[in-house]
Amino acid sequence: MTDPKDRVAVIGIGQTKFGEQWDKSIRRITLTAAGACLVDAGVSGVDIDGLYVSNTSTSSFSKQEHQAALAADSGGLLPIASTEVEAACASGGVAVRHAYMAIKSGEHKVVMVVGCEKMSDISEREIAETLMSAADREWEGQIGATFPALFALLARRHMVHYGTTDEQLAAVPVKAHANAVNNPYAQFRFKIGIDQVLRSALVADPLRVFHCAPISDGAAALILCRGDLVEKFSGEPIWINASTQASDTLALHSRPHLTTFRAVKSAAKQAYAKAKVEPKDLDVIEIHDSFSIGEIIATEDIGLVEKGQGGPAIEEGYTAMDGEKPVNPSGGLKAKGHPVGATGIAQVGEIVEQLRHTAGERQIEGAQIGLALNLGGTGSTAVIHILNKE
Amino acid sequence: MTDPKDRVAVIGIGQTKFGEQWDKSIRRITLTAAGACLVDAGVSGVDIDGLYVSNTSTSSFSKQEHQAALAADSGGLLPIASTEVEAACASGGVAVRHAYMAIKSGEHKVVMVVGCEKMSDISEREIAETLMSAADREWEGQIGATFPALFALLARRHMVHYGTTDEQLAAVPVKAHANAVNNPYAQFRFKIGIDQVLRSALVADPLRVFHCAPISDGAAALILCRGDLVEKFSGEPIWINASTQASDTLALHSRPHLTTFRAVKSAAKQAYAKAKVEPKDLDVIEIHDSFSIGEIIATEDIGLVEKGQGGPAIEEGYTAMDGEKPVNPSGGLKAKGHPVGATGIAQVGEIVEQLRHTAGERQIEGAQIGLALNLGGTGSTAVIHILNKE
Numbered sequence: 190m191t192d193p194k195d196r197v198a199v200i201g202i203g204q205t206k207f208g209e210q211w212d213k214s215i216r217r218i219t220l221t222a223a224g225a226c227l228v229d230a231g232v233s234g235v236d237i238d239g240l241y242v243s244n245t246s247t248s249s250f251s252k253q254e255h256q257a258a259l260a261a262d263s264g265g266l267l268p269i270a271s272t273e274v275e276a277a278c279a280s281g282g283v284a285v286r287h288a289y290m291a292i293k294s295g296e297h298k299v300v301m302v303v304g305c306e307k308m309s310d311i312s313e314r315e316i317a318e319t320l321m322s323a324a325d326r327e328w329e330g331q332i333g334a335t336f337p338a339l340f341a342l343l344a345r346r347h348m349v350h351y352g353t354t355d356e357q358l359a360a361v362p363v364k365a366h367a368n369a370v371n372n373p374y375a376q377f378r379f380k381i382g383i384d385q386v387l388r389s390a391l392v393a394d395p396l397r398v399f400h401c402a403p404i405s406d407g408a409a410a411l412i413l414c415r416g417d418l419v420e421k422f423s424g425e426p427i428w429i430n431a432s433t434q435a436s437d438t439l440a441l442h443s444r445p446h447l448t449t450f451r452a453v454k455s456a457a458k459q460a461y462a463k464a465k466v467e468p469k470d471l472d473v474i475e476i477h478d479s480f481s482i483g484e485i486i487a488t489e490d491i492g493l494v495e496k497g498q499g500g501p502a503i504e505e506g507y508t509a510m511d512g513e514k515p516v517n518p519s520g521g522l523k524a525k526g527h528p529v530g531a532t533g534i535a536q537v538g539e540i541v542e543q544l545r546h547t548a549g550e551r552q553i554e555g556a557q558i559g560l561a562l563n564l565g566g567t568g569s570t571a572v573i574h575i576l577n578k579e
Numbered sequence: 580m581t582d583p584k585d586r587v588a589v590i591g592i593g594q595t596k597f598g599e600q601w602d603k604s605i606r607r608i609t610l611t612a613a614g615a616c617l618v619d620a621g622v623s624g625v626d627i628d629g630l631y632v633s634n635t636s637t638s639s640f641s642k643q644e645h646q647a648a649l650a651a652d653s654g655g656l657l658p659i660a661s662t663e664v665e666a667a668c669a670s671g672g673v674a675v676r677h678a679y680m681a682i683k684s685g686e687h688k689v690v691m692v693v694g695c696e697k698m699s700d701i702s703e704r705e706i707a708e709t710l711m712s713a714a715d716r717e718w719e720g721q722i723g724a725t726f727p728a729l730f731a732l733l734a735r736r737h738m739v740h741y742g743t744t745d746e747q748l749a750a751v752p753v754k755a756h757a758n759a760v761n762n763p764y765a766q767f768r769f770k771i772g773i774d775q776v777l778r779s780a781l782v783a784d785p786l787r788v789f790h791c792a793p794i795s796d797g798a799a800a801l802i803l804c805r806g807d808l809v810e811k812f813s814g815e816p817i818w819i820n821a822s823t824q825a826s827d828t829l830a831l832h833s834r835p836h837l838t839t840f841r842a843v844k845s846a847a848k849q850a851y852a853k854a855k856v857e858p859k860d861l862d863v864i865e866i867h868d869s870f871s872i873g874e875i876i877a878t879e880d881i882g883l884v885e886k887g888q889g890g891p892a893i894e895e896g897y898t899a900m901d902g903e904k905p906v907n908p909s910g911g912l913k914a915k916g917h918p919v920g921a922t923g924i925a926q927v928g929e930i931v932e933q934l935r936h937t938a939g940e941r942q943i944e945g946a947q948i949g950l951a952l953n954l955g956g957t958g959s960t961a962v963i964h965i966l967n968k969e
Contacts, residue, residue: 245644248638248639248665248712249638251716252708252711252712252716252720253712253715253716253717253720254635254665254667254712254713255665255666255667255712255713255714255829255955255956255959255960256665257665257666257826257960258666258826258827258828258829258955258956258959258960259715259829259959261826262826262827262828262829262833266826267826267827267828267841268825268826268827268841268842268845269825269826270823270824270825270826271824271826271960272664272666272673272677272824273664273665273666274662274663274664274665275638275644275645275646275647275663275664275665276645276647276648276662276663277644277645283662287662287677287680289684290677290680290681290684290686291680291684292684293683293684293685293686294679294680294681294682294683294684295683296680296683296822318642321642322638322642322643322644322645323644323645324645325643325649326641326642326643327643330642432686433660434660434661434662435658435659435660436647436648436651436652436656436657436658436659436660436661437648437652437657437658438648438652438657439645439648439649439652443652451657451658452658455658565645565648566645566648569645569648570645570647570648570661
């Protein structure tokens with residue numbers, strides 16, 4: 190049994206509703222999530238000795254860098270050590286991992302991680318330009334390949350190689366929307382059908398508008414705590430048994446295969462070894478479904494199903510709420526929303542809620558072990574957390 | 580005695596010459612520093628299991644985010660965990676600290692840190708705009724307060740309050756240039772005199788052009804290694820005995836005093852406690868002198884001299900090469916150059932070289948203990964490393 194002093198637990202979670210929040214500033218949104226998190230953890234500001242900040246677009250939109258110090262100030266946490274990490278859509282997961290390592294290193298005891306994004310009040314052109322900067326500017330951005338186009342290439346290749354169908358792809362957002370109905374924080378709380386997806390506007394063949402995660406505002410926060418100190422606080426601890434990260438090329442043309450996320454496979458292999466679990470042990474999974482094909486490929490790469498079986502698995506309900514391996518009970522990025530900097534943090538928050546057995550209508554009964562996969566770019570950064578009730 | 584397994588050493592250093600490098604791409608510059616570092620450490624790419632990247636301006640200038648994965652790819656290190664941190668001019672120091680914590684956490688064994696910047700081929704207006712994004716955009720940037728203007732406010736206040744003189748301020752770049760003569764990597768390897776500084780163009784009263792660090796291209800790299808593994812590699816280990824970080828407000832108007840960097844005081848206090856040393860024990864110091872007044876204030880805040888005595892101390896040679904407490908033997912940011920992302924990494928590199936006793940003409944004889952202070956914004960982020968030969 191590992192000494193509690195060498196373990197790290199999540200003791201607090203908080204988030205705002207994801208969606209359009211025209212009437213609130215990014216600072217207000219961030220403080221709302223952070224405040225909810227403090228209350229949930231039973232922690233006060235003076236207990237926090239480290240801060241991690243995840244945000245992708247504010248530096249571009251508001252020309253405001255140095256957001257870690259700014260967040261420490263606006264949160265009343267000075268002179269705390271405060272750090273911003275950047276890894277595109279995986280920034281949130283990377284921030285969680287660095288809070289985890291900061292505690293494991295012995296340098297910190299109680300660390301807050303907060304991620305936020307305010308995207309609705311920015312022009313779509315600016316959004317596209319900013320998001321594209323996470324792909325290879327020289328080889329992909331310059332020729333106008335946006336992320337929907339890049340993920341469409343992956344989808345087409347997966348269809349050709351494994352026979353994945355339009356209906357299977359469509360099953361991803363259908364499941365996401367069905368799950369989000371029970372998530373009070375989700376952006377889209379309504380069901381959709383396969384036909385509706387197949388009839389929706391084409392964005393980049395074969396991806397349609399319902400295959401793409403939306404533009405969202407929102408924030409999410411976590412508090413991580415050294416294992417031997419969790420009893421000082423009231424938040425129920427959920428243990429991080431693995432926190433791993435891996436990288437792949439930015440440009441798709443440099444990869445040997447388009448149907449596998451190598452970074453996901455690498456991070457997953459390390460995570461299972463560290464947590465001493467196998468895919469079959471997972472009770473609940475949050476997967477980065479910025480585009481439907483991403484969920485299908487990642488389902489395979491984390492070993493829930495054999496390579497090429499991601500399409501049939503979702504179509505047959507294997508990853509549905511009542512399936513063998515429920516994926517994205519939160520509604521995923523597609524239906525819960527995707528405020529980029531907050532996404533990886535909210536994924537871990539959902540797993541914590543599930544393992545605490547406080548997820549209400551969307552609770553996976555008896556969940557003990559969960560996994561969150563956060564992806565940056567077209568799989569260029571992958572971060573995996575495995576959490577355990579014990 | 581601490582178990583070597585619980586300690587972290589710097590086993591490799593590498594950097595390019597700082598200055599104008601019109602003929603080299605940022606990727607080439609970065610790989611040159613990283614390659615030199617691998618050779619110095621006697622480490623090959625397969626030994627590296629973590630990468631940290633520090634860069635400030637490329638995301639603005641080239642619209643290329645996600646640089647950590649890109650660097651892992653171009654360095655042939657995939658699928659390594661690769662992370663970019665951002666803390667304005669303190670990004671390099673924050674990256675070193677996170678490599679240190681990554682090893683102390685038990686998650687990594689041998690980690691490379693690399694920082695780079697390519698600024699000469701960008702318009703001065705773009706440079707100013709980008710650097711300003713590290714101050715408070717809403718309260719400072721909007722009214723046109725650039726960093727020279729903000730540091731000028733600090734300088735004027737220090738003069739009014741402590742009687743610091745124009746001649747004392749001028750002594751900072753005079754010392755920097757004198758020291759840089761002996762640094763083959765430095766941007767400006769020529770001496771200047773007090774009169775020359777006082778006659779130079781006024782930038783923001785009382786700061787003149789010689790008070791301001793230049794625009795530079797360059798890269799610097801370090802390899803950090805878990806203590807029990809250093810004997811596997813040929814690079815002489817220099818031990819990190821403390822790595823601390825603290826924050827302050829971005830906007831100057833929110834601070835109780837303009838003559839103290841609170842983040843520096845906080846980081847220094849923590850660092851001395853961790854390393855079990857006092858300011859009097861330091862043999863060599865690298866201080867962030869982006870503007871002359873920054874060195875004077877920081878000299879006081881890290882406890883080398885009493886508050887208000889930074890001016891007389893430099894004037895009397897207390898911090899000169901042959902003084903009691905040599906500060907910036909490298910030439911500092913002013914004369915060595917200030918390629919932002921590389922700066923904090925190169926500072927630690929200089930301390931390592933001094934403690935290895937391989938600094939040639941600029942060697943501080945018998946140096947055993949050194950401190951590096953990296954600053955972001957007008958002191959909004961401070962990172963301190965204390966290194967020891969033993």
